[in-house]
Amino acid sequence: MRPLRLRPGDLSPLRIDEALVRRMLVSFLRDETAKAGMRRVVLGLSGGVDSAVVAALAAEAFGPERVTALFTPYRTSAPASREHSQLVADTYGLALEEIEITAQVDAFFSRMPNADRVRIGNKMARERKSIEYDRSWPDALVLGTSNKTELLLGYGTQFGDLASALNPIGDLYKTQLRELALNVGVPGQVVSKPPSAELWEGQTDEGELGFGYSEADLILYGLVDRRMRADDLVSSGFEGTLVSRIRERVRKSHFKRVMPLIAKVSLRTIGHDFLYPRDWEADL
Amino acid sequence: MTETVRIAVAQCAPALGAFGRNLDMHERWIEQARGAAASLVVFPELSLTGYYVKDLAGELACTADDARLERIALASRDIDVIAGFIERAPDARLHIASGYWAKGSLRHVHRKVYLPTYGIFDDGRYFGAGEHFGTFDSVAGRAGIAICEDLWHLSVPYLYSAAGATVIFAPSDSPGRGVAEGGDLGTADSCRLMNRFYAQYLTMYIVFANRVGHEDGIGFWGGSEVVAPDGSVVARAAEFEEELLLADVDPALTARERERNPLIRDEREDLVLRHLASRLGLGVPGA
Structure with a gap:
């Protein structure tokens, strides 16, 4: 095992053997889908790097004709998201199906004008997932596109984007996914753009969380993978308040990671x- | 002059909880090994049941003389077989077991002693621990069986070597994990280090038989291998893929290595015994 030296800004401890991981994930998708007696998979493409990696893995595991890729925009979705989703679909030979969710989301909230943007965002995430499940009938599994960073921080909507039958990327931090993305040939502009849940206009993950993914990934890797204590991280140079905030997010969101x-x-x-x-x- | 013995490792993917399907699968691999002129075929841990059986353990368990094992016995009439099953002992305890079948009958059973109950493992919740490390005569020489975690305890290969074994069969269900800690898969690295170390310093053959496939999201990495008493890897299977691995065990090599490197001859078991007895407050018989 590589000696553990965690310090802020040094991402080298998170490096993975991308070719090995890719092989493990492709065989995971094939085996587990076959065990469920299914022959297809469904996933939502957002135009971001996470769903792009899942699309690449699925296309490699099953061939593009057995992958249903959905793009489900709301009226405020950025034009770049459509463009990038199409680019990812084209890269892996997937037929992209577009289903807009504006009508049903707006119809629902027209009767409750006081709903805040978080409620609307959650509704959008659940609407999208219900469409993915609908399109999985009768012979497909829905693939999850939440990474380990989001799962640990609870940065996702329960029974919305967090829901799936199989999640090939849930044990990889955002930093590691970017590495894997390059290995599986995700187009550069998709890998390098700022991550966004796009639940409202101008939202970015890092803006909303209040910290950067690379810093969070190193702290989470220390706390979770290497069983370090908060004090150990602080003496390695990480900021104490950030370490506590992240640890507290993990604690508070644990309900999202377990069954009812x-x-x-x-x-x-x-x-x-x-x-x-x-x-x-x-x-x- | 002694002859080399061809052995096979069936690096397979058992179906979880499907005993009948796994029996069919065993027969297919045994047939293939026979076709490759092997004298023995080694299956991974719990090859007849799958690994993460949880509450299925009770219904999959069979006594050593259970009729459900008859097909393995029959298949062993002209090729020896090591296969894994859940043994229901006469006292009704359930054990993770590996049997050695030869000439149509079950000759030896090893019950897993070290039941990991940490990390991704929960053996100790569902199974009782074995309490014995017995050796037996295999087609490849005097042998002992170490099931997965057993091999990680260095006293186990030591005790087998002290009992005269020249080969250890290690049926395993090793899950692949640790992709960010440098080099190869963390578990693969550890296993290879162990196999080579034991083989070379106990001057014996290590036959590591690992499975492939997934159970509940956990992938078994394969990479079965046979390591010789000089530390050389005689044969190694691919990672993550099914494969019938073939290797020739050469008793003459063991003899040459032990002549050149007489660690086992010079080993002071009496000192080991005295140290442990004194630590545990026990008397040493004959001392």
Whole structure:
């Protein structure tokens, strides 16, 4: 194992062997889709780097004809998002299906004019996911496009963008995804643009979070992957308040990363002491 | 002059919880190994059931004389077989077990002693621990079986070597993980280091039989290998792909290595015993 030397600004501890990771993820997608008895996958393209990487992996795993790529804009979506989604689709030979969500989202909120932008943003994320699930019927799985940074920070909408059947990139930090993106040939302008959830105009992830992904990734890697304590990170030169803020985000958002709680009253309860692998296979 | 012995490792992907399908799969790999003139075929840990069985353990378990294992016994009439199953012991404890079948019958069973219950592992929740490291005569020489985590405890290969084994079969279900810590996959690095170290310093063959495929998002990395007593890798399988790995075990090489490098001959087991006995407050018989 590489000796651990974490310091602000030095991203080298996050380096991965992209070719190896790509191989692992392609075989993960193939195996797990086959075990579910499915033959297609569905994913939403946003024009960003995360969904572009998932599109690349899916196209490699199944061939483009078995990948349904959806672009689901709202009226405020940036024109560049459509352009970049199309570019990604073209890069991997995917037929891009565009389904606009403006009509249903606006119809819903027309009866509740006081809804704030967070509610509207969450509704948009869930609307998009419900369309992906609809398009998965009857023989496809929905792929997740949330990375490890977003998942750990809880930066996503529960049952919205966070929902999926399989997530090939959920164990890779944003910094690592950019590295992988270059390996799988994601166009440069998609890799280099500022990440945005695009839930309102002008939103950027880093602006909303209040810190940068590279700094957050190093702190998360220390806390999570290498089991460091906050104090260790501070003595390595990371800012104490930022370390605490990030750790607190991880704690507060843990509910988004687990299944719903079930009240135990019987002898044997789903999730508590009725424990079966999801990949439990039929013995035919 | 001693003859070399061709052995095979079935680097396969068992179906989780599907005993019947896995029996079919075993027969196919055994047939292939037979076709490749192997005298023994080694399957990974829990090859008849899959690894993350959780609450399925009870229904997949069988006694060592269970009729469900009869097909493996039959297949072993003209080729020896090491396969993994969940053993229901006479005292009803469930064990992760690997059996050695030869000439149509089960000759030896090893029950996994070290049950990892940390990180991504939860063996200790579902299984009882084995309590014995027994050696037996395999087609490739005096042997011991170390199931996955067993091999990570360095006392295990040591005890086998002290008992006269010249080969350790290590059926494993090793999940691939650690892609950011430098070099190859972290687990692959560790396993290769272990296999080579044990082989060279205990001057014995290490037969590492790892599986491939995914269970609940966890990918097993394969990379099965046979390492010789001089530390050389006789054969190594691909990572993440099914493969029938073939390797020739050469008893003459073991003899030459042990002559050249007599670590085992000079080993002071009596001192090891005395140190441990004194640490544990036990008397040493005959001392």
